[in-house]
Amino acid sequence: xxxxxxxxxxxxxxxxxxxxxxxxxxxxxxxxxxxxxxxxxxxxxxxxxxxxxxxxxxxxxxxxxxxxxxxxxxxxxxxxxxxxxxxxxxxxxxxxxxxxxxxxxxxxxxxxxxxxxxxxxxxx
Amino acid sequence: xxxxxxxxxxxxxxxxxxxxxxxxxxxxxxxxxxxxxxxxxxxxxxxxxxxxxxxxxxxxxxxxxxxxxxxxxxxxxxxxxxxxxxxxxxxxxxxxxxxxxxxxxxxxxxxxxxxxxxxxxxxxxxxxxxxxxxxxxxxxxxxxxxxxxxxxxxxxxxxxxxxxxxxxxxxxxxxxxxxxxxxxxxxxxxxxxxxxxxxxxxxxxxxxxxxxxxxxxxxxxxxxxxxxxxxxxxxxxxxxxxxxxxxxxxxxxxxxxxxxxxxxxxxxxxxxxxxxxxxxxxxxxxxxxxxxxxxxxxxxxxxxxxxxxxxxxxxxx
Numbered sequence: 001x002x003x004x005x006x007x008x009x010x011x012x013x014x015x016x017x018x019x020x021x022x023x024x025x026x027x028x029x030x031x032x033x034x035x036x037x038x039x040x041x042x043x044x045x046x047x048x049x050x051x052x053x054x055x056x057x058x059x060x061x062x063x064x065x066x067x068x069x070x071x072x073x074x075x076x077x078x079x080x081x082x083x084x085x086x087x088x089x090x091x092x093x094x095x096x097x098x099x100x101x102x103x104x105x106x107x108x109x110x111x112x113x114x115x116x117x118x119x120x121x122x123x124x
Numbered sequence: 125x126x127x128x129x130x131x132x133x134x135x136x137x138x139x140x141x142x143x144x145x146x147x148x149x150x151x152x153x154x155x156x157x158x159x160x161x162x163x164x165x166x167x168x169x170x171x172x173x174x175x176x177x178x179x180x181x182x183x184x185x186x187x188x189x190x191x192x193x194x195x196x197x198x199x200x201x202x203x204x205x206x207x208x209x210x211x212x213x214x215x216x217x218x219x220x221x222x223x224x225x226x227x228x229x230x231x232x233x234x235x236x237x238x239x240x241x242x243x244x245x246x247x248x249x250x251x252x253x254x255x256x257x258x259x260x261x262x263x264x265x266x267x268x269x270x271x272x273x274x275x276x277x278x279x280x281x282x283x284x285x286x287x288x289x290x291x292x293x294x295x296x297x298x299x300x301x302x303x304x305x306x307x308x309x310x311x312x313x314x315x316x317x318x319x320x321x322x323x324x325x326x327x328x329x330x331x332x333x334x335x336x337x338x339x340x341x342x343x344x345x346x347x348x349x350x351x352x353x354x355x356x357x358x359x360x361x362x363x364x365x366x367x368x369x370x371x372x373x374x375x376x377x378x379x380x381x382x383x384x385x386x387x388x389x390x391x392x393x394x395x396x397x398x399x400x401x402x403x404x405x406x407x408x409x410x411x412x413x414x415x416x417x418x419x420x421x422x423x424x425x426x427x428x429x430x431x432x433x434x435x436x437x438x439x440x441x
Contacts, residue, residue, distance in 0.1 A: 022340060022343070055422070057384060058337055058364055058378075058380050058381050058384055059337050061364060061365075061368075061380075062337045062338075062368055065365070065368050065369055069369070086421050089417065089418075089421055090380075090418065090421070090422075092414075093379075093380065093414040093415070093417065093418045094363060094364035094365055094378070094380050095363035095364065095365035095366065096364070096365050098365060099365050099369070
Protein backbone atom coordinates (compact mmCIF):
# COMPACT_ATOMS: atom_id res chain seq x y z
CA UNK A 1 0.00 0.00 0.00
CA UNK A 2 1.18 3.52 -0.77
CA UNK A 3 -0.05 6.61 1.01
CA UNK A 4 -0.31 10.21 -0.11
CA UNK A 5 -1.69 13.27 1.63
CA UNK A 6 -2.65 16.79 0.69
CA UNK A 7 -4.59 19.65 2.21
CA UNK A 8 -7.43 21.98 1.19
CA UNK A 9 -7.85 24.72 3.79
CA UNK A 10 -8.53 22.95 7.10
CA UNK A 11 -9.28 19.60 5.45
CA UNK A 12 -6.44 17.08 5.48
CA UNK A 13 -6.93 14.50 2.74
CA UNK A 14 -5.49 11.01 3.22
CA UNK A 15 -5.15 8.93 0.05
CA UNK A 16 -4.15 5.32 0.59
CA UNK A 17 -3.40 3.44 -2.61
CA UNK A 18 -3.79 -0.30 -3.23
CA UNK A 19 -4.87 -2.93 -0.71
CA UNK A 20 -5.36 -2.32 3.00
CA UNK A 21 -4.98 -5.77 4.52
CA UNK A 22 -3.00 -7.61 7.18
CA UNK A 23 0.24 -6.76 5.39
CA UNK A 24 -0.41 -3.03 5.13
CA UNK A 25 -2.92 -2.11 7.86
CA UNK A 26 -0.26 -1.14 10.36
CA UNK A 27 1.48 1.15 7.86
CA UNK A 28 -1.90 2.71 7.12
CA UNK A 29 -2.51 3.24 10.84
CA UNK A 30 0.88 4.88 11.32
CA UNK A 31 0.37 7.13 8.30
CA UNK A 32 -2.98 8.30 9.64
CA UNK A 33 -1.75 8.95 13.18
CA UNK A 34 -0.54 12.56 12.81
CA UNK A 35 -3.62 13.52 10.81
CA UNK A 36 -5.91 12.07 13.46
CA UNK A 37 -4.05 13.86 16.24
CA UNK A 38 -4.91 17.20 14.62
CA UNK A 39 -8.50 16.23 13.88
CA UNK A 40 -10.44 17.81 16.72
CA UNK A 41 -12.95 20.52 17.53
CA UNK A 42 -11.66 23.76 15.98
CA UNK A 43 -8.84 21.89 14.21
CA UNK A 44 -8.53 19.91 11.00
CA UNK A 45 -11.09 17.66 9.40
CA UNK A 46 -9.88 14.42 7.85
CA UNK A 47 -11.11 13.23 4.49
CA UNK A 48 -10.26 9.65 3.53
CA UNK A 49 -9.93 9.59 -0.24
CA UNK A 50 -10.56 5.92 -1.08
CA UNK A 51 -10.61 6.36 -4.85
CA UNK A 52 -7.45 4.26 -5.23
CA UNK A 53 -8.17 1.62 -2.56
CA UNK A 54 -8.81 -1.70 -4.29
CA UNK A 55 -9.65 -3.76 -1.22
CA UNK A 56 -9.88 -3.45 2.54
CA UNK A 57 -9.85 -6.42 4.93
CA UNK A 58 -11.21 -6.67 8.46
CA UNK A 59 -7.84 -5.62 9.84
CA UNK A 60 -7.94 -2.48 7.70
CA UNK A 61 -11.52 -1.79 8.76
CA UNK A 62 -10.41 -2.06 12.37
CA UNK A 63 -7.93 0.78 11.73
CA UNK A 64 -10.82 2.88 10.45
CA UNK A 65 -12.94 2.00 13.48
CA UNK A 66 -10.17 3.08 15.85
CA UNK A 67 -9.74 6.29 13.86
CA UNK A 68 -13.48 7.03 14.06
CA UNK A 69 -13.47 6.43 17.82
CA UNK A 70 -10.47 8.71 18.35
CA UNK A 71 -11.91 11.50 16.27
CA UNK A 72 -15.30 11.21 17.95
CA UNK A 73 -13.61 11.54 21.34
CA UNK A 74 -11.80 14.64 20.08
CA UNK A 75 -15.05 16.04 18.65
CA UNK A 76 -13.50 16.22 15.21
CA UNK A 77 -14.83 15.22 11.78
CA UNK A 78 -13.67 12.33 9.62
CA UNK A 79 -15.44 11.24 6.45
CA UNK A 80 -14.73 8.93 3.57
CA UNK A 81 -15.18 9.56 -0.15
CA UNK A 82 -14.95 8.06 -3.61
CA UNK A 83 -14.98 4.41 -2.66
CA UNK A 84 -14.61 1.94 -5.51
CA UNK A 85 -17.69 -0.30 -5.93
CA UNK A 86 -16.08 -3.37 -4.34
CA UNK A 87 -14.89 -1.43 -1.32
CA UNK A 88 -18.32 0.18 -1.02
CA UNK A 89 -19.84 -3.31 -0.96
CA UNK A 90 -17.42 -4.38 1.77
CA UNK A 91 -18.44 -1.30 3.76
CA UNK A 92 -22.10 -2.13 3.36
CA UNK A 93 -21.77 -5.83 4.22
CA UNK A 94 -19.61 -5.15 7.28
CA UNK A 95 -22.07 -2.40 8.34
CA UNK A 96 -19.28 0.19 8.30
CA UNK A 97 -21.69 2.33 6.32
CA UNK A 98 -23.29 3.07 9.68
CA UNK A 99 -19.94 4.09 11.17
CA UNK A 100 -18.62 6.44 8.49
CA UNK A 101 -20.24 9.27 6.65
CA UNK A 102 -19.53 8.38 3.03
CA UNK A 103 -19.60 10.65 -0.02
CA UNK A 104 -19.59 9.74 -3.68
CA UNK A 105 -16.78 12.15 -4.55
CA UNK A 106 -14.05 14.30 -3.02
CA UNK A 107 -15.93 17.42 -4.07
CA UNK A 108 -19.11 16.21 -2.35
CA UNK A 109 -17.20 15.55 0.85
CA UNK A 110 -15.43 18.91 0.78
CA UNK A 111 -18.73 20.68 0.17
CA UNK A 112 -20.02 19.11 3.36
CA UNK A 113 -16.89 19.76 5.43
CA UNK A 114 -15.75 23.25 4.44
CA UNK A 115 -16.60 25.87 1.77
CA UNK A 116 -13.01 27.11 1.94
CA UNK A 117 -11.68 23.64 1.27
CA UNK A 118 -14.06 23.17 -1.65
CA UNK A 119 -12.92 26.51 -3.10
CA UNK A 120 -9.30 25.45 -2.81
CA UNK A 121 -9.98 22.02 -4.35
CA UNK A 122 -8.27 21.32 -7.65
CA UNK A 123 -9.46 18.01 -9.14
CA UNK A 124 -6.67 15.88 -10.62
CA UNK B 125 -18.82 -37.57 8.37
CA UNK B 126 -22.12 -35.73 8.70
CA UNK B 127 -22.97 -32.62 10.73
CA UNK B 128 -26.51 -32.31 12.05
CA UNK B 129 -27.71 -29.13 13.72
CA UNK B 130 -30.13 -29.38 16.63
CA UNK B 131 -29.69 -25.86 17.99
CA UNK B 132 -28.20 -22.88 16.20
CA UNK B 133 -29.33 -19.74 18.03
CA UNK B 134 -26.96 -17.65 20.13
CA UNK B 135 -27.30 -16.61 23.76
CA UNK B 136 -30.94 -17.58 24.40
CA UNK B 137 -33.54 -19.75 22.68
CA UNK B 138 -36.15 -17.90 20.64
CA UNK B 139 -39.45 -18.88 19.02
CA UNK B 140 -41.49 -17.53 16.17
CA UNK B 141 -44.45 -15.45 17.29
CA UNK B 142 -47.99 -15.97 16.07
CA UNK B 143 -47.71 -12.77 14.06
CA UNK B 144 -44.52 -13.99 12.35
CA UNK B 145 -46.11 -17.33 11.43
CA UNK B 146 -49.19 -15.56 10.08
CA UNK B 147 -47.00 -13.24 7.99
CA UNK B 148 -45.23 -16.23 6.44
CA UNK B 149 -48.51 -17.96 5.63
CA UNK B 150 -49.98 -14.79 4.17
CA UNK B 151 -46.93 -14.20 1.98
CA UNK B 152 -46.95 -17.81 0.80
CA UNK B 153 -50.64 -17.64 -0.06
CA UNK B 154 -50.18 -14.40 -1.96
CA UNK B 155 -47.28 -15.95 -3.86
CA UNK B 156 -49.40 -18.98 -4.71
CA UNK B 157 -51.98 -16.98 -6.66
CA UNK B 158 -52.26 -18.33 -10.15
CA UNK B 159 -50.05 -21.35 -9.48
CA UNK B 160 -51.30 -24.93 -9.89
CA UNK B 161 -52.08 -26.27 -6.41
CA UNK B 162 -54.66 -28.96 -7.20
CA UNK B 163 -52.63 -31.90 -5.88
CA UNK B 164 -50.47 -32.53 -2.85
CA UNK B 165 -47.52 -32.83 -5.22
CA UNK B 166 -48.31 -29.36 -6.61
CA UNK B 167 -48.36 -27.93 -3.09
CA UNK B 168 -45.10 -29.65 -2.15
CA UNK B 169 -43.49 -28.35 -5.36
CA UNK B 170 -44.65 -24.83 -4.58
CA UNK B 171 -43.38 -25.00 -0.98
CA UNK B 172 -40.08 -26.41 -2.22
CA UNK B 173 -39.72 -23.38 -4.47
CA UNK B 174 -39.84 -21.02 -1.49
CA UNK B 175 -36.79 -19.95 0.49
CA UNK B 176 -36.24 -21.24 4.03
CA UNK B 177 -37.15 -17.88 5.55
CA UNK B 178 -40.47 -17.94 3.68
CA UNK B 179 -41.58 -21.55 4.08
CA UNK B 180 -39.73 -22.47 7.25
CA UNK B 181 -37.50 -20.98 9.89
CA UNK B 182 -33.88 -20.97 10.97
CA UNK B 183 -35.13 -22.12 14.35
CA UNK B 184 -34.56 -20.99 17.84
CA UNK B 185 -32.82 -23.66 19.94
CA UNK B 186 -29.53 -22.75 21.57
CA UNK B 187 -26.30 -24.51 20.61
CA UNK B 188 -26.27 -28.24 19.98
CA UNK B 189 -24.50 -29.82 16.99
CA UNK B 190 -24.11 -33.51 16.26
CA UNK B 191 -21.06 -34.95 14.53
CA UNK B 192 -21.97 -38.26 12.91
CA UNK B 193 -19.14 -40.60 12.00
CA UNK B 194 -21.04 -43.81 11.35
CA UNK B 195 -19.61 -45.28 14.55
CA UNK B 196 -21.66 -46.75 17.42
CA UNK B 197 -21.20 -43.78 19.77
CA UNK B 198 -22.91 -40.42 19.54
CA UNK B 199 -20.91 -37.20 19.43
CA UNK B 200 -22.43 -33.79 20.11
CA UNK B 201 -21.08 -30.31 20.71
CA UNK B 202 -22.70 -28.37 23.54
CA UNK B 203 -25.83 -29.03 25.54
CA UNK B 204 -27.98 -26.07 24.60
CA UNK B 205 -31.76 -26.38 24.36
CA UNK B 206 -31.39 -28.21 21.04
CA UNK B 207 -30.23 -31.33 22.87
CA UNK B 208 -33.81 -31.98 24.00
CA UNK B 209 -34.88 -32.75 20.43
CA UNK B 210 -31.68 -34.71 19.85
CA UNK B 211 -32.47 -36.83 22.92
CA UNK B 212 -36.00 -37.48 21.71
CA UNK B 213 -34.67 -38.65 18.33
CA UNK B 214 -32.10 -40.91 20.00
CA UNK B 215 -34.75 -42.44 22.27
CA UNK B 216 -37.09 -42.97 19.33
CA UNK B 217 -34.32 -44.84 17.57
CA UNK B 218 -32.98 -46.93 20.45
CA UNK B 219 -35.61 -46.97 23.17
CA UNK B 220 -34.04 -48.14 26.41
CA UNK B 221 -31.09 -49.87 24.73
CA UNK B 222 -28.03 -48.27 26.36
CA UNK B 223 -25.99 -45.84 24.27
CA UNK B 224 -22.83 -43.81 24.74
CA UNK B 225 -22.96 -40.06 24.18
CA UNK B 226 -19.76 -38.01 23.94
CA UNK B 227 -20.31 -34.31 24.54
CA UNK B 228 -17.75 -31.59 23.79
CA UNK B 229 -18.39 -28.39 25.68
CA UNK B 230 -17.32 -25.07 24.18
CA UNK B 231 -17.88 -23.44 27.56
CA UNK B 232 -20.24 -23.38 30.48
CA UNK B 233 -22.44 -20.38 29.87
CA UNK B 234 -26.13 -20.89 30.38
CA UNK B 235 -27.21 -21.22 26.76
CA UNK B 236 -24.70 -24.06 26.26
CA UNK B 237 -25.62 -26.16 29.30
CA UNK B 238 -29.35 -25.54 29.70
CA UNK B 239 -30.45 -28.59 27.71
CA UNK B 240 -29.03 -31.33 29.93
CA UNK B 241 -31.97 -31.41 32.40
CA UNK B 242 -34.25 -32.00 29.38
CA UNK B 243 -32.04 -34.62 27.70
CA UNK B 244 -34.12 -37.78 27.99
CA UNK B 245 -31.26 -40.30 27.76
CA UNK B 246 -29.73 -38.73 30.89
CA UNK B 247 -32.58 -40.21 32.93
CA UNK B 248 -32.23 -43.77 31.65
CA UNK B 249 -29.97 -46.24 33.52
CA UNK B 250 -27.35 -47.88 31.34
CA UNK B 251 -26.73 -44.86 29.13
CA UNK B 252 -23.25 -43.40 29.37
CA UNK B 253 -22.72 -39.68 28.90
CA UNK B 254 -19.14 -38.49 28.72
CA UNK B 255 -18.89 -34.72 28.99
CA UNK B 256 -15.54 -33.52 27.66
CA UNK B 257 -14.28 -29.98 28.15
CA UNK B 258 -11.32 -27.86 29.10
CA UNK B 259 -12.85 -25.93 32.00
CA UNK B 260 -11.92 -26.94 35.53
CA UNK B 261 -15.52 -26.21 36.66
CA UNK B 262 -17.10 -28.63 34.15
CA UNK B 263 -18.85 -30.80 36.74
CA UNK B 264 -19.67 -27.93 39.07
CA UNK B 265 -21.51 -25.99 36.35
CA UNK B 266 -23.90 -28.87 35.61
CA UNK B 267 -24.51 -29.72 39.26
CA UNK B 268 -25.22 -26.10 40.10
CA UNK B 269 -27.75 -25.56 37.31
CA UNK B 270 -29.92 -28.40 38.66
CA UNK B 271 -29.56 -27.47 42.33
CA UNK B 272 -32.49 -25.94 44.22
CA UNK B 273 -33.97 -23.42 43.82
CA UNK B 274 -33.05 -23.28 40.12
CA UNK B 275 -34.46 -26.67 39.02
CA UNK B 276 -36.78 -29.24 40.59
CA UNK B 277 -34.75 -32.34 39.64
CA UNK B 278 -31.33 -32.58 41.22
CA UNK B 279 -28.38 -33.71 39.11
CA UNK B 280 -28.08 -36.79 41.36
CA UNK B 281 -31.43 -38.01 40.03
CA UNK B 282 -30.06 -38.44 36.52
CA UNK B 283 -29.78 -42.23 36.19
CA UNK B 284 -27.35 -42.41 33.31
CA UNK B 285 -23.65 -42.87 34.03
CA UNK B 286 -22.34 -39.32 33.60
CA UNK B 287 -18.58 -38.77 33.41
CA UNK B 288 -16.63 -35.55 33.17
CA UNK B 289 -13.33 -35.56 31.28
CA UNK B 290 -11.00 -32.58 31.32
CA UNK B 291 -9.07 -32.07 28.10
CA UNK B 292 -5.96 -30.00 27.48
CA UNK B 293 -6.09 -27.42 24.67
CA UNK B 294 -3.74 -28.18 21.82
CA UNK B 295 -3.57 -31.88 22.60
CA UNK B 296 -5.16 -34.37 20.22
CA UNK B 297 -7.33 -37.18 21.62
CA UNK B 298 -8.71 -40.36 20.02
CA UNK B 299 -12.41 -40.31 20.97
CA UNK B 300 -15.33 -42.10 19.32
CA UNK B 301 -13.27 -43.04 16.29
CA UNK B 302 -12.07 -39.49 15.69
CA UNK B 303 -9.06 -37.36 16.55
CA UNK B 304 -10.36 -34.43 18.56
CA UNK B 305 -8.26 -31.34 19.26
CA UNK B 306 -9.50 -28.50 21.47
CA UNK B 307 -8.32 -24.90 21.10
CA UNK B 308 -8.54 -22.02 23.55
CA UNK B 309 -10.70 -19.12 22.32
CA UNK B 310 -11.35 -15.57 23.51
CA UNK B 311 -14.61 -15.38 25.48
CA UNK B 312 -15.57 -14.35 29.01
CA UNK B 313 -14.37 -17.23 31.21
CA UNK B 314 -12.68 -18.79 28.14
CA UNK B 315 -14.20 -21.00 25.49
CA UNK B 316 -12.81 -23.84 23.40
CA UNK B 317 -13.18 -24.81 19.77
CA UNK B 318 -12.88 -28.41 18.59
CA UNK B 319 -11.32 -29.84 15.47
CA UNK B 320 -12.73 -33.29 14.59
CA UNK B 321 -10.83 -35.48 12.14
CA UNK B 322 -12.04 -38.83 10.86
CA UNK B 323 -11.50 -40.85 7.69
CA UNK B 324 -9.96 -37.94 5.83
CA UNK B 325 -12.70 -35.47 6.77
CA UNK B 326 -12.34 -32.48 9.07
CA UNK B 327 -15.02 -30.50 10.89
CA UNK B 328 -14.29 -27.53 13.15
CA UNK B 329 -16.74 -26.29 15.76
CA UNK B 330 -15.80 -22.80 16.91
CA UNK B 331 -18.45 -20.84 18.70
CA UNK B 332 -18.47 -18.05 21.28
CA UNK B 333 -15.10 -16.95 20.02
CA UNK B 334 -14.05 -13.32 19.58
CA UNK B 335 -11.37 -12.28 17.12
CA UNK B 336 -10.04 -8.86 18.07
CA UNK B 337 -7.81 -8.52 14.97
CA UNK B 338 -5.11 -6.95 17.13
CA UNK B 339 -2.71 -9.87 17.14
CA UNK B 340 -1.64 -11.39 13.82
CA UNK B 341 -0.20 -14.46 15.58
CA UNK B 342 -3.64 -15.20 17.08
CA UNK B 343 -5.14 -14.99 13.60
CA UNK B 344 -2.44 -17.31 12.25
CA UNK B 345 -3.19 -19.84 15.00
CA UNK B 346 -6.87 -19.95 14.01
CA UNK B 347 -5.95 -20.31 10.36
CA UNK B 348 -3.93 -23.40 11.29
CA UNK B 349 -6.78 -24.71 13.46
CA UNK B 350 -9.16 -24.37 10.49
CA UNK B 351 -6.63 -25.59 7.91
CA UNK B 352 -8.24 -27.48 4.98
CA UNK B 353 -11.39 -28.23 6.98
CA UNK B 354 -14.41 -29.58 5.13
CA UNK B 355 -16.62 -27.38 7.27
CA UNK B 356 -16.09 -24.69 9.90
CA UNK B 357 -19.09 -24.01 12.13
CA UNK B 358 -18.41 -20.42 13.13
CA UNK B 359 -19.84 -17.87 15.57
CA UNK B 360 -20.98 -15.13 13.18
CA UNK B 361 -23.35 -13.44 15.60
CA UNK B 362 -22.58 -9.81 14.82
CA UNK B 363 -21.66 -7.56 11.94
CA UNK B 364 -17.97 -6.67 11.85
CA UNK B 365 -18.72 -3.05 12.75
CA UNK B 366 -20.63 -4.13 15.87
CA UNK B 367 -18.13 -6.84 16.83
CA UNK B 368 -15.23 -4.39 17.01
CA UNK B 369 -17.08 -1.39 18.44
CA UNK B 370 -20.23 -1.41 20.58
CA UNK B 371 -20.03 -5.18 21.08
CA UNK B 372 -16.27 -5.48 21.48
CA UNK B 373 -15.39 -7.77 24.41
CA UNK B 374 -18.79 -9.47 24.18
CA UNK B 375 -17.00 -12.60 23.03
CA UNK B 376 -18.42 -13.10 19.55
CA UNK B 377 -17.37 -12.66 15.95
CA UNK B 378 -18.65 -11.71 12.52
CA UNK B 379 -19.38 -13.16 9.10
CA UNK B 380 -16.55 -11.05 7.61
CA UNK B 381 -13.84 -12.41 9.88
CA UNK B 382 -15.18 -15.94 9.46
CA UNK B 383 -14.95 -15.79 5.67
CA UNK B 384 -11.46 -14.27 5.80
CA UNK B 385 -10.14 -16.94 8.17
CA UNK B 386 -11.69 -19.73 6.11
CA UNK B 387 -10.30 -18.31 2.87
CA UNK B 388 -6.82 -18.12 4.39
CA UNK B 389 -7.15 -21.69 5.69
CA UNK B 390 -8.42 -23.23 2.45
CA UNK B 391 -11.70 -24.35 4.04
CA UNK B 392 -14.45 -25.85 1.85
CA UNK B 393 -17.59 -24.75 3.73
CA UNK B 394 -18.21 -21.87 6.10
CA UNK B 395 -21.31 -22.33 8.22
CA UNK B 396 -22.57 -19.33 10.18
CA UNK B 397 -23.80 -20.29 13.62
CA UNK B 398 -24.90 -18.84 16.98
CA UNK B 399 -27.34 -16.47 15.29
CA UNK B 400 -28.22 -13.21 16.98
CA UNK B 401 -31.48 -13.81 18.93
CA UNK B 402 -32.80 -10.39 17.89
CA UNK B 403 -32.69 -11.48 14.23
CA UNK B 404 -35.77 -12.85 12.51
CA UNK B 405 -35.57 -15.24 9.59
CA UNK B 406 -35.41 -12.43 7.04
CA UNK B 407 -32.47 -10.87 8.90
CA UNK B 408 -30.52 -14.14 8.88
CA UNK B 409 -31.32 -14.67 5.19
CA UNK B 410 -30.07 -11.15 4.46
CA UNK B 411 -26.80 -11.84 6.34
CA UNK B 412 -26.42 -15.09 4.38
CA UNK B 413 -26.88 -13.31 1.04
CA UNK B 414 -24.46 -10.56 2.09
CA UNK B 415 -21.88 -13.10 3.22
CA UNK B 416 -22.09 -15.07 0.00
CA UNK B 417 -21.53 -11.85 -1.91
CA UNK B 418 -18.57 -10.94 0.33
CA UNK B 419 -17.03 -14.35 -0.32
CA UNK B 420 -17.52 -13.84 -4.04
CA UNK B 421 -15.91 -10.39 -4.24
CA UNK B 422 -12.96 -11.35 -2.01
CA UNK B 423 -12.29 -14.78 -3.51
CA UNK B 424 -8.76 -15.43 -4.73
CA UNK B 425 -8.71 -19.22 -4.85
CA UNK B 426 -11.25 -22.01 -4.77
CA UNK B 427 -14.80 -20.94 -3.85
CA UNK B 428 -15.82 -21.17 -0.22
CA UNK B 429 -19.36 -22.48 0.19
CA UNK B 430 -21.25 -20.23 2.61
CA UNK B 431 -24.14 -21.59 4.68
CA UNK B 432 -26.28 -20.34 7.55
CA UNK B 433 -27.03 -23.09 10.04
CA UNK B 434 -30.62 -23.81 10.96
CA UNK B 435 -32.20 -26.26 13.36
CA UNK B 436 -32.47 -29.42 11.26
CA UNK B 437 -29.73 -28.66 8.74
CA UNK B 438 -27.61 -31.67 7.77
CA UNK B 439 -24.26 -31.22 6.04
CA UNK B 440 -22.69 -34.24 4.36
CA UNK B 441 -18.91 -33.95 4.24
